[in-house]
Amino acid sequence: MITGKNYIGNQLSAIGNKTYTTFNPELNEENTTVFTKATSDEINEAVALSSEAFKEFRKVSGERKAAFLNAIADEILTLDDLLIQTYCLETGLPEGRAKGERARTIGQLRSFANLVAEGSWVEATIDTAQPNREPMPKSDIRKMLIPLGPVVVFGASNFPLAYSTAGGDTAAALASGCPVIVKSHPMHAGTGELVASAIIKAAEKTGMPNGVFSNLNSSGIDVGQQLVSHPNVKAVGFTGSIKGGRSLLDLAAKREEPIPVFAEMGSINPVVILPKALENRQKEIAKTYASSIALGTGQFCTNPGLLLGVKSDSLSSFIKSLSHEIMKINPSCMLHPNIKKGYINNKEKVISQANISVTANYTSEIKNNYAEQAIVSVTGKDFLENPTLHLEVFGPFSMVVQCENEVELESIISKIEGQLTGTVISDDNEVSEYSEIIAALQNRVGRIIFNGVPTGVEVCESMVHGGPYPASTDSRFSAVGITSIKRWVRPFSYQDWPNNLLPKELQDDNPLSIFRIKDGIRSK
């Protein structure tokens, strides 16, 4: 049952008078549930509860946090069809995607549960005392990672489950011992409330303190701004546009106590197609890339928005094939009329620039809120000179850049803004001849892919989802994978602390049997 209310800790609350609804883009109509925007008092109450909960939650054992995370996963599964249906009604995304994303969300929660149940993630490091060292005795010093405090997570429009209410940011923060306040995404507030209810149930069942989680409704930017400015909030997670992420980063930087903001933002994910690959496999590559560009109506942050090659007959044929292939794909629904409007505006903006050649642009009749896929092409020189062409067009759109030669290609790669991914399409050994281009690409991205597509972000320990600005606000962290927990923790040292008062992770006899570094040696 969706109430339209906020969760202030474990209490449903709707004292405000600003309301909004979600939208069904497939049917092109408002959904019926009315959501009440959180008031300033409700926000303050959520933060106060969160600070209070932190005092207890930060000391909760890994085993109990694991039980909490697993219980969230279980409760999400219990929501069953209601969750899947709500997801589809609020996003226009198909049921298969909803189920896939739910599986990913569950998988993330369980992988963090395993991480904290095992316990070695705290990087326990012990340097034992040397009381007789000359000229100065050495103290006993022991270090481990501890949570920062209340974390605010902004739900993402394009991942209602995996990067929203109980998504990667939330799972990582809860695993670390940080309470979470979610600023629910207004486009899927119902999905958000359902997942929030699962988290609250799980918190109650596993005895977590009230305030460990809150979910705040918001249709504007003021709720998020108040949260990020609140002195008791200690970190922020965000997935969305460059404009949105940057404004939060700026807000956090202006605080009396600046706090870390990890924002995963825009990316056009450059793909370099090397000459022999183009010559030998242009049709196959075109087909693969048409699919990747249109996947999920192009609404992935890893969507390949920029394809680069050196001018040749093969490249010209590739552009034709790609344009042909993408026109064969049936248009699909976008998340919301506003997303569709943004897509149209940005596409038109790019197309209206000088010397842009439009090689595909779907024009047949389509349903409301469906997206017309398009491919454009431009010379390397024009691309280099016009930063408007570097902007992300969020949707089923890609630009092919025809470079004069390899030098120009390298120059473009070197000067491009930071990106989540870079891809190289190569015939077997061809890539080894382009080491400077590869080095330049590596310097601009967080992940480099060989003969694949950037869409499809595997959730695993070795994944980096992040990259130089503006792909993310801090390239030193990843938003995906268990190491993303490091965004929400800090190292902490105990000096000469009594053994029985140390946390178990640092006690002499290693009661948790975790991997630790003791006097430089790593062992269990």
Add this chain to the structure above:
Amino acid sequence: MITGKNYIGNQLSAIGNKTYTTFNPELNEENTTVFTKATSDEINEAVALSSEAFKEFRKVSGERKAAFLNAIADEILTLDDLLIQTYCLETGLPEGRAKGERARTIGQLRSFANLVAEGSWVEATIDTAQPNREPMPKSDIRKMLIPLGPVVVFGASNFPLAYSTAGGDTAAALASGCPVIVKSHPMHAGTGELVASAIIKAAEKTGMPNGVFSNLNSSGIDVGQQLVSHPNVKAVGFTGSIKGGRSLLDLAAKREEPIPVFAEMGSINPVVILPKALENRQKEIAKTYASSIALGTGQFCTNPGLLLGVKSDSLSSFIKSLSHEIMKINPSCMLHPNIKKGYINNKEKVISQANISVTANYTSEIKNNYAEQAIVSVTGKDFLENPTLHLEVFGPFSMVVQCENEVELESIISKIEGQLTGTVISDDNEVSEYSEIIAALQNRVGRIIFNGVPTGVEVCESMVHGGPYPASTDSRFSAVGITSIKRWVRPFSYQDWPNNLLPKELQDDNPLSIFRIKDGIRSK
């Protein structure tokens, strides 16, 4: 031989017309060498060389980087008496301190050399492919840490060697593969140039690219500002005042591409003295703390500037003993007349606040630039209500706060600004009765010390030197110890990349024999 010039890469350069000298505070006179401030062109040239050097330096093997770092240590030792004498002439610090700090600097360089020679620090993580996985095949993904790019390091006034030219920030950045541009501290520009010459010699001897290191003279703030604003600079290290660190953080946050600034700033390092310890050991504690407060003329970032206890006869006696003990210590020289002036002003500012009781203030005749130690005391209520009393008084000064009761003590601890350290002085089991106070203290500091003094920062892997703002700008990192390398690196993933083109750290057969996590299992 000190030239007074800048090192723009390996070239000495002094094209500017603004000059300055260093100052001998012991003799109260200017030193003779004239230093030429770097010009805007020289700054740009240093950054350009640095960016170019990064292309090569980022690929240099751990073994070769280790040789470079060890060569720096060797060259610093070769400077011998000239370095020690210059250090003393520019700081007023005694020879023993100079030699101790040199040993620390050498130790840091060699520990980073060992770290990168061994190689496991890159956190290599491999998830192998599962081509037959359902519903989607899994790619081969491999991750490791890579350097960010050119790093700007600001020399610290109070650590001319260990936190300046070849200090912790520089050693960590070079170890990671980042070129370094040092903004030399004007108070010890000669010491800085000597150490810079050692780095340049080491770079040449070990075949590092020109531009891997530059050293820029500056007597104002504009050189640092231009460096931090330069688009090719990718991170900043700073040790100094809150005002200085915050202004750099703000500048970096306003860039088109914001960059990480790790600033280690002010701290008053609260010390909680529990009742039984006060009762049983007040004289001993007073003696120990008088020494710690006056150590190095109080010019350590871990100086204990705030002592807290609950009102009692024992606390009153402690204040008397501490005041008595500190007056027995011979005053010593401060680093520079400006530092002395700052000490006088800040001390007067505190003393002039309402309800401050001055229990010690050295008034006998002393030499120019020597510091008059002082102890003041105040009630918990007054301390809580007056934020001016929370400011750091850089020098041999400390404030005793007499709290009404334990509740007030906890309230003060909870509300205090972020600190590098917190200390608890306790009789054996007494501490276990104060778990809430300890928890509150832990939440405000980076390191907690039992029955010791905060001065004396051990350089080891388990050390955290950093803490919640304003102790540092990002509590997620430490400025001391080998893990401080993480400030200058980012994770990077390779997906399905050909084995022979992967860096050695990630190749199938583990040619460097480093610890790696492969499919979740850690091994060599």
